[in-house]
Every structure is written in structure tokens, then in C-alpha cells.
Amino acid sequence: MDRNGRGRCSTDPFRLTEYEGALWGRGASASKGPALCWLHVLEAFKQRGDEPPVNLRLIFDTAAEVGSPGLPSLLRERRRALLRDVEFVCATVGQRVGKRLCACHAARGLCYFHLTVAGAERDAHSGACGGVMHEPLGDLLFLLDSLHGKGGRIAVPELLEDVVQATADEETSYSRMELEMEDMRRHAGNANLLSGESKTRLLMQRWRMPTITLHGIEGAFSEPGGRPVIPRAVVGKFSVRLVPNQRCERVARGVRRHVAAAWQQRASPNSMTLHLTAAVEPWIESAGTKHFQASLRALKLVAPVVEPETGRLGGAVPGAPVLQALTGRSVVVLPLGGARDTARGHNEHITLFDYMQGHRIVAAYMQEIANMK
């Protein structure tokens, strides 16, 4: 969370606060709360004098929000010590989308870009210098706007390639998901979803379609009020969400090619640079593995009345593709938080119900894995 966000929270985000049946604070839902579930379950076994039913190796990734730049090389280097004999990988990150408990077998990836246009040694005044020079902010907006075409569609052709086609079964599974469009509107804080009332379309857009989001601009005038400044240099921040089977390298190459072509078209004497500042590969597995089925049984054990759902994550899980590749084993993601937790945002929280249920899910998962052996 950025420092400025602090003032917009109802409670101090750096102090855990309980009220209205929930725990409020940064990390409550993503993912300090879920991480504690593991530790508490181990503690419970210890207090009862029991051995846990399986051996655990816990990895806490504290840099997921910036794409975990050091994680792949660290895991590769310490592979022998950390990943030897690993048989199953489970991550309790992310939030459920629908009403029922959910096990996830895929996550989108991320390529985060910083696009800089620099033109002058210092900021200038639009009265004195407006009309005198090529203004970097105009160039940057042109480049950023070029990423989307008519109707807001992605205009970088490479970003629409390599997308795994949806099977009929997959589409059916989306339509079966228990999800109120009204809840989704509330989650997004937005009444106008691109999907209209189609649940299938919504979930496909969120889980299995690449998107480009423009996040903001550094270096320009961003305060309230008016100031007649011509910013000397500006940095546009945008990111691509990758889906299976896209690869960061190919996506970054496509974005580079597109931006370079748009820049040539602009014919500006300013300088332009594009940096890829975070890269997380997308991750996908089959929902048919024994490990995944055991995970679903664990969820059913915790909430036996309804069938658990199988889903995906819209966000990136840096550890998932790396652990999948390094262990050669199946990875499952069990989101313990709910859709309305505003995870990683303002007023982040986890309900006491979800938090306590999270402990049960972790214990049941360990038991189901033990039963498989």
C-alpha cells in the first residue's frame, strides 16, 4: 500500500483492528491472514502433542506485490535444500470470486512497464514555453493511448496470440459458478461491467483473457488545483495481464515493437525508453490431477453442503509457475479470502468466518494429502 493510501482507510492499515465481524489491516486477506492459518494449525498439533499428518515446508514470499523479482533465482539456487522431496505444492493466496469455496488451477501473469518520455532539463511554464517545444506529456499520452484501439480493444497484436482457446467444458464450468453479478459489481466498485450480465463472459475476461491496464503517470502535475506546468519528463506506468500460454518474453517483445512503431509515427525529438520492471509468467495446470481432486475433497470436508468450485486467479502468483517448473509437481491455489476483502487495496479485511474457516481448510488439506499416500 502506498503511504498516501493510509489517510483513505477507516482504520490504521498497519495496525490489525477487529470490528463488525472482520479483521481489518493491510495483509489481513492478502496474505498475512492466510499465512497465519498454517502456523496456527501446526501450533494446534503441537499443543495436542500430535505429529502433523504430512511434512511441511513453508515458503513466505514477501515481494509478490512487485512481481517477486528474486524468487525464481533464489529457488533455483536453493533448489536442493528447499525443494528436495516436495510432492505437492499448495498456495493460500488470492480471493474467491463466487460464493462457494474454490480451488484454483491457473493464474494470469504480469508484465509491468515503465515508459519514459523526456524532453527538457527542467519543468517549464506554459505561458513562456507553450508552443515552443514538443511537450513530453503529449508524446507519452499518444503512446499510452495507442495501446488500445477502437472500443478499448488491445491494439498490440502479439498480446492476442498464444491464448489457450476455451473448451466447451470450460465455458460450462464458468456458467455453473455461483456468482451474483451484483456482488461482482460491488467488488469492482463499478456498475458497468464489460461483460454485461453474462457470468461466463465476466469470468473469461477476468481469468483467461489478456488485458492492458494504464495505472498512472509520474512526473506530471498530479495534485489538486491547476498549475500551468510543462513537465520536463514523464513516466507512464502500465501493465499487461498474461494468460496461459503467453510468455513474458514474447509479450514484452510485442509491446516493445508496438511502442517503437508508435514512437516512429510520432516523430518527436524527445527521448523515449521502455522498461519492463516486473515479469511473472502465467500459470496453468489440469484440474484433473489427484492432487487437485484431493484439494476439492478438503474443501468439501469443510463445507459439505455444496460442491466446491474450480477456478482461476486474475492476479499473478509469482511462486506458482516457478515451483511448478522446479519441482515438476502439481500446484494448487486455495484462496481463503472472500471477494469483498478489497485485498491489497484500501480498507483490506478478512471476515472472522473466513479466517477461522481458513484454518479448517488448511488442516483438511493436510489430512486429504496424507490420505492419498
Added chain:
Amino acid sequence: MDRNGRGRCSTDPFRLTEYEGALWGRGASASKGPALCWLHVLEAFKQRGDEPPVNLRLIFDTAAEVGSPGLPSLLRERRRALLRDVEFVCATVGQRVGKRLCACHAARGLCYFHLTVAGAERDAHSGACGGVMHEPLGDLLFLLDSLHGKGGRIAVPELLEDVVQATADEETSYSRMELEMEDMRRHAGNANLLSGESKTRLLMQRWRMPTITLHGIEGAFSEPGGRPVIPRAVVGKFSVRLVPNQRCERVARGVRRHVAAAWQQRASPNSMTLHLTAAVEPWIESAGTKHFQASLRALKLVAPVVEPETGRLGGAVPGAPVLQALTGRSVVVLPLGGARDTARGHNEHITLFDYMQGHRIVAAYMQEIANMK
């Protein structure tokens, strides 16, 4: 000056500091320093026991930086008390562009706009919500980028109308101005001027051509680093510099029409609003009036070796068109500051030479006016 700028200044901008032959601090050149010249000259007359050669009425406009929203109505209301018997109007604002002393007879105007696109109740996360909704920042960038067409030219037709055509005499006067392109490049902090090496083109772009400058965006991610936020609502800040004979009302109408058309083309379900937050009419007078000629004589008295120049201001002088209209008298602007003062910017200063010379210009102007009568 914005508070954040404080850290980028070599001296505390709110504490006047003398070093390297200049006075450094906010307002040193625009326009507390020049305002002091009038007070000191009056003080000198008083100390000598002399009457000033003319009666003075001093008006200090402290809100010029935001377009002086209250000035026209205040002057209109107090017209009888403040403007009765006024025969000549002189403003010591702005900075010289060239090397020689200069009297100005025109200034560009200003229409400052806040363009808001709002889509959601709160910021969202691009992992959870990227692809789910129309993102307001994408809409805003589309609208802002639409203000300029190919090659960075203004795309709002109304903004290119009503521009007074340059006479051959006028163009010649530009080419005669003593101005080093290298100085102008330094002033703009920019090596790539739109004018190339043409002095005439540069001065016309700066003084008599309308321009649109994009200043920045409020509400989006503007800090260093990366954050995967989808901003809920964003405000784009941009302004138009108006030239004689343009009128704020007509320019604002043109911008409104253009933005509304672009918005319709975008077909977004988000909400869009456009506010005109500051409006200053451009101002122009004949350089042939007796008043203007007396002003030039005053400058010649102070610096007798070379002819003073006649020029314009690229910035807006809110008082000039209002005082011109309310008094029906001729207005002249005498810029006392130099081209490199970085007025209204960081490290603003006025050289001791210009500051002391400013006192002489004010005294000489008063004397020349007295001689006319």
C-alpha cells in the same frame, strides 16, 4: 509554487537569498521584486522631500497564477473608487525574451480545464478487475490525446480561428529582435525547439499562436515504483493559450464540443465532465500610441546605447484586458525580469542588475508620463 517543489530548489523558495549576483526566492522575478521597485521609487521621492511627478494608483493582483478569478468583478464594482481619472495603465510583470529592454503591447490569454472521467466507487486491482470494466484512465488518455492531431497539431478547429493575421511589418519586427536561439533553448531547457533556427517562427509560436498544453493527471498512480491500481476516477488538467482576437467563451465552447464528440466516439459507460477552472482573455494594443512611445523613451533613458524592443507576452496578464476595458485607456507592460529568471518555477531569481535597473525603469516611466502632459 507547489509544496513539493520546495525540495527541488537550491535555496528555500520562501526565504529571499542573495548569492551569485542575484536575489533567489519565489516571486523574486514574478512579481514581488518588480512590485517593490514602485514602492522604493516612491520612498526615494519621500526621502528627498519631493513630490512624485505623477499621481499613482497601485493595484497588487495576488491571484494571477490562478487566473485572477475575482479581479474583473472587483474592479468593475470599485470602478469609481479605483479607476476614476486613470489616464495610463502600466504593469511590470513578465520577463524579457531577448537581450534588450522591452515594452509589451500584447499577452496571450488562458483557458484552464479540468476533465474528469469517473467509473467506480473505489480504486481496484488490475489482477482482480483488469478486463472486467471500462477503465477511466484509458478513457481520459483517449480524450486528452484527441486534442492534438497528426504531428502534434491542435485538433480543435475553433482554436485555430479568430487568430489575428501577422502583418509583414510584424514579422520583420520579430526578425529584428536581438535573441540568441541558444538562450531560448536554455530558457526552455530544451534542445529541440519547434521553430528550428527561425527566430521569427519561435516568437510567433510563443506570442501569437494558440497552443494546448497537457499538464498532468490527478487521481492516478503518480509515485515512483509500480502499483497495479485501476484508478476509480481521474482528472486531466490541460490549458489553452489564447491569442488576439480569440475569446475565452468561444474557445471553451470549441473545446466542449470537441471533447463531447470524442466522448461519444469512445462510447464509454463512465461519466465525463469538463470544467473551465480559469479564464483570462488575451490582450492586445497598438504599439503606436503616445503612451507606448513614452514607455519606449523611458527604456531608452535607462539603456541609451541600443533601441528598446517592442514585444508580447506568452503568458496571461489577467489585469491587462480588464483594465483596458474598464478605463478605456492604453495599457503597457514593462517586463523587468530577464529571460533566465525561471519565473514561477524552481530556483526563481532576479539578477541584482535587473532589480536595480527596474527601479530606474519605473522612475523613468513616471518622468516620461509627466513630460507628456
